[in-house]
Amino acid sequence: MKLITKYIILTLILTGAYGTALCQELDEIIQLHLKAHGDLTKWDEVESMKITGLFTAFSEEDDFMAIKTKDGSYYSELALGKADVIEGFNGTSGWTIDPWFEILYPRELNRDERNVFKQKAEFFTPFYNYKEKGIEIELIGKTNIDGIEVFEIKLTRPSRYKETWFLRADNYLEYKYTSRWVDFTYGVPSETYFDDFRDFDGMIIPCFVERTFSQRDRMLIIEDIEFNVEVDPNIFVMPRSKEIEDIEFMVGEWNVAVKAFYSRGNLWYKVDSTESIIQFESTNLISEKISFSNSFVQSTINNFTFNSNNNNYRISSYDGITSNINLFDGYKTDTTFIIENAQIGCDSTFSLNSRISYGNITVDTFEAEISQSNDNGETWNSSLKLKYYRKKEE
Amino acid sequence: MYKKLNLIGLILLLVTSTLMGFGQNIANEEWNQFRGPDRNGISTDNITNSDCNGNNLELIWKQEIGSGFSELLISKGIIYTMISEKTDSLQGYEYIAAFNERDGKELWRTKVDSIYIDEDGWGDGPRSTPIIDSENIYSLSGHGKLSANSKKDGKLIWQVDFVVDFGSTTPRWGFASSPIIVDNKLIMEVGGTESRAFMAFNKSDGSIIWSDGAGNASHDSPLKVTIGGQEQILFANGSKLYSYSSDGDTLWTYNMPFRGATAMPVLIQDNKIFVSAVRNPGFFIVQISNNKVTELLTGSSMKNDYSSCVYHNGYIYGYHVAAVRCISAETGEVKWTKRGFGKGSLMLVDDKLVVLSDKGKLVIVDANPELYSELATVQALEGKSWTAPSFLKGKIYVRNLTGFACYKIK
Numbered sequence: 001m002k003l004i005t006k007y008i009i010l011t012l013i014l015t016g017a018y019g020t021a022l023c024q025e026l027d028e029i030i031q032l033h034l035k036a037h038g039d040l041t042k043w044d045e046v047e048s049m050k051i052t053g054l055f056t057a058f059s060e061e062d063d064f065m066a067i068k069t070k071d072g073s074y075y076s077e078l079a080l081g082k083a084d085v086i087e088g089f090n091g092t093s094g095w096t097i098d099p100w101f102e103i104l105y106p107r108e109l110n111r112d113e114r115n116v117f118k119q120k121a122e123f124f125t126p127f128y129n130y131k132e133k134g135i136e137i138e139l140i141g142k143t144n145i146d147g148i149e150v151f152e153i154k155l156t157r158p159s160r161y162k163e164t165w166f167l168r169a170d171n172y173l174e175y176k177y178t179s180r181w182v183d184f185t186y187g188v189p190s191e192t193y194f195d196d197f198r199d200f201d202g203m204i205i206p207c208f209v210e211r212t213f214s215q216r217d218r219m220l221i222i223e224d225i226e227f228n229v230e231v232d233p234n235i236f237v238m239p240r241s242k243e244i245e246d247i248e249f250m251v252g253e254w255n256v257a258v259k260a261f262y263s264r265g266n267l268w269y270k271v272d273s274t275e276s277i278i279q280f281e282s283t284n285l286i287s288e289k290i291s292f293s294n295s296f297v298q299s300t301i302n303n304f305t306f307n308s309n310n311n312n313y314r315i316s317s318y319d320g321i322t323s324n325i326n327l328f329d330g331y332k333t334d335t336t337f338i339i340e341n342a343q344i345g346c347d348s349t350f351s352l353n354s355r356i357s358y359g360n361i362t363v364d365t366f367e368a369e370i371s372q373s374n375d376n377g378e379t380w381n382s383s384l385k386l387k388y389y390r391k392k393e394e
Numbered sequence: 395m396y397k398k399l400n401l402i403g404l405i406l407l408l409v410t411s412t413l414m415g416f417g418q419n420i421a422n423e424e425w426n427q428f429r430g431p432d433r434n435g436i437s438t439d440n441i442t443n444s445d446c447n448g449n450n451l452e453l454i455w456k457q458e459i460g461s462g463f464s465e466l467l468i469s470k471g472i473i474y475t476m477i478s479e480k481t482d483s484l485q486g487y488e489y490i491a492a493f494n495e496r497d498g499k500e501l502w503r504t505k506v507d508s509i510y511i512d513e514d515g516w517g518d519g520p521r522s523t524p525i526i527d528s529e530n531i532y533s534l535s536g537h538g539k540l541s542a543n544s545k546k547d548g549k550l551i552w553q554v555d556f557v558v559d560f561g562s563t564t565p566r567w568g569f570a571s572s573p574i575i576v577d578n579k580l581i582m583e584v585g586g587t588e589s590r591a592f593m594a595f596n597k598s599d600g601s602i603i604w605s606d607g608a609g610n611a612s613h614d615s616p617l618k619v620t621i622g623g624q625e626q627i628l629f630a631n632g633s634k635l636y637s638y639s640s641d642g643d644t645l646w647t648y649n650m651p652f653r654g655a656t657a658m659p660v661l662i663q664d665n666k667i668f669v670s671a672v673r674n675p676g677f678f679i680v681q682i683s684n685n686k687v688t689e690l691l692t693g694s695s696m697k698n699d700y701s702s703c704v705y706h707n708g709y710i711y712g713y714h715v716a717a718v719r720c721i722s723a724e725t726g727e728v729k730w731t732k733r734g735f736g737k738g739s740l741m742l743v744d745d746k747l748v749v750l751s752d753k754g755k756l757v758i759v760d761a762n763p764e765l766y767s768e769l770a771t772v773q774a775l776e777g778k779s780w781t782a783p784s785f786l787k788g789k790i791y792v793r794n795l796t797g798f799a800c801y802k803i804k
Contacts, residue, residue, distance in 0.1 A: 212715045
């Protein structure tokens with residue numbers, strides 16, 4: 001029994017000693033790795049980087065530009081085959097305009113993509129200030145890749161995404177790392193290789209970066225790096241779709257005068273005064289909440305989006321009283337924004353075409369005229385007018 | 395008397411040695427089909443290290459020819475291939491064309507189909523590589539028209555339409571399978587309905603000799619191998635590897651561990667078949683014995699996308715996704731990897747790899763499992779270069795999406 005206890009104690013001591021030795025070795029490796037990247041005092045002074053070069057995807061090489069900031073923001077413009085891609089990340093959330101998704105406006109990044117952008121936004125190596133970034137690292141040991149002796153280091157980000165880094169044993173520069181990447185928004189394993197390390201004013205940076213994931217191959221050749229460039233923080237903010245910006249005149253808080261048309265007297269009568277709130281919900285969505293009374297109170301939620309597949313606006317209108325949902329298609333001219341019932345509502349017996357024309361647009365007012373047609377849009381009969389007056393701050 | 399016998403013996407020895415090439419291969423007289431005379435990406439020409447040393451790659455000529463991915467066939471001073479030309483942004487034609495091997499100048503062209511426009515933007519025009527025999531050239535257009543044309547002047551002899559005649563569905567990125575000739579049969583992966591996935595046509599008139607199988611046309615091409623003295627036609631289609639006799643009898647099938655191999659199967663060591671795809675697991679090797687299939691090895695150290703491997707002296711050389719790699723055919727062990735070539739292509743001449751990067755960099759590499767060693771390099775072409783090089787009599791013929799060039803090893 002005593003012998004077993006002694007053995008256990010000895011094992012614990014040895015394991016602890018080995019662990020301590022590994023920790024010391026890891027710290028030493030990281031210090032040498034950072035040193036291999038050049039003058040750290042210079043790196044400490046860098047607040048932003050503008051990287052230009054050539055990016056190859058699908059065997060097609062094109063210009064590449066990326067901006068990184070010390071706080072983990074990232075912006076880039078590149079070509080993926082025939083598609084020009086723009087992407088931004090503020091360190092926490094991000095967006096991309098990627099025509100490969102057949103969406104021409106920005107969309108938000110999902111969790112796997114945010115993890116990718118965390119990797120893209122790394123200033124030069126994730127091991128730089130890794131403790132401050134909440135990154136945990138662990139030395140796995142020495143191994144051999146492609147005939148090169150490397151240190152294998154496991155890296156865990158605060159999000160719990162894991163990476164494995166392989167630093168060359170001869171010069172401590174990164175040779176390869178494996179991580180979770182994305183292919184058409186889905187998480188996939190990736191391998192990234194580094195080569196052609198060059199000196200930029202005393203800072204050493206790999207100018208050849210090749211990444212493979214699924215069957216994809218992406219190659220970046222860095223040609224130039226500018227340090228401490230002035231960066232407009234707005235570049236990291238998700239832009240709105242151009243088409244949604246075109247109907248931005250609607251956004252705000254409004255007082256609304258409601259008039260109804262009485263055919264007997266051929267006159268418009270004011271029937272209600274109400275309020276409306278119209279706001280951006282996301283890059284391609286504006287929503288309106290309005291409640292007004294004609295013969296009875298109508299409470300509706302209207303959602304305005306742009307449908308890039310059909311190249312027109314798509315509007316859904318939900319009526320809280322009747323539970324009807326109507327869909328409209330819309331188009332914008334210089335002076336008016338017209339939406340018409342697309343006849344694809346839930347009520348299959350619906351036969352009356354509806355149209356809302358938004359006109360007389362100024363900075364502080366616009367008018368919505370609601371019409372119906374009984375002859376499939378040949379003629380229209382106006383029934384309601386809603387005049388919107390922007391609420392002024394008191 | 396002994397002297398006379400010795401002399402006769404010497405003469406006989408010389409004649410025999412010449413015929414047998416002292417164990418060396420007889421150099422190819424033509425590069426007549428997809429991946430060369432044996433369809434294995436190997437030229438039997440000889441080149442030595444000294445041929446390559448000192449960047450001795452000399453440009454002979456370079457020409458624009460029109461969009462397409464077909465490999466270049468060379469026979470008796472003429473280069474045959476497929477090209478395309480647009481008449482406007484959405485229309486145009488695919489051609490079978492002949493060029494003078496001396497200067498790359500066009501000799502003739504014959505329209506074979508309307509142009510295949512690639513919606514993803516990877517490149518328009520034909521994908522398949524034709525095959526030539528003594529009289530004719532046989533080609534498949536991107537839209538699936540199989541044509542026989544005279545080698546002399548390009549005159550159309552016969553044509554069948556896979557989509558119209560056999561109910562084939564045009565694969566995404568177009569028909570890409572390259573025809574093979576066995577005896578007098580033109581054998582194709584058709585992807586037709588009603589047991590017409592694989593078909594053999596009479597090469598004289600295009601009449602059907604046999605058809606069999608179900609499944610859409612893939613981007614892979616049939617391969618002829620001889621295993622145990624038996625001629626077999628292999629098709630890697632969907633998730634199966636099929637073996638047919640040239641008469642259309644199924645010899646064996648094998649369920650592959652992946653779907654959609656695009657790279658060609660490779661015969662190794664007389665009775666083993668290597669097949670690789672970019673999907674997991676990556677590759678497998680099976681042994682064929684009396685039409686029985688035994689799996690020998692599965693691994694992930696070689697994942698071919700659309701570029702095929704070559705086998706040489708126990709090792710497989712090819713593109714692992716986008717890196718040139720050498721692996722052991724015995725164990726799958728990686729011997730070396732070289733990045734920076736993108737998804738290019740390669741072939742083997744003697745014991746040299748002729749490697750073309752996906753952006754037109756041409757490199758001669760020693761086919762040595764112990765070490766990656768470049769012997770010569772030149773930026774042969776610009777832009778997308780997905781077509782594998784051809785080799786004949788000391789000259790390398792390379793093609794990018796829109797043009798081609800001839801380089802000579804000095």
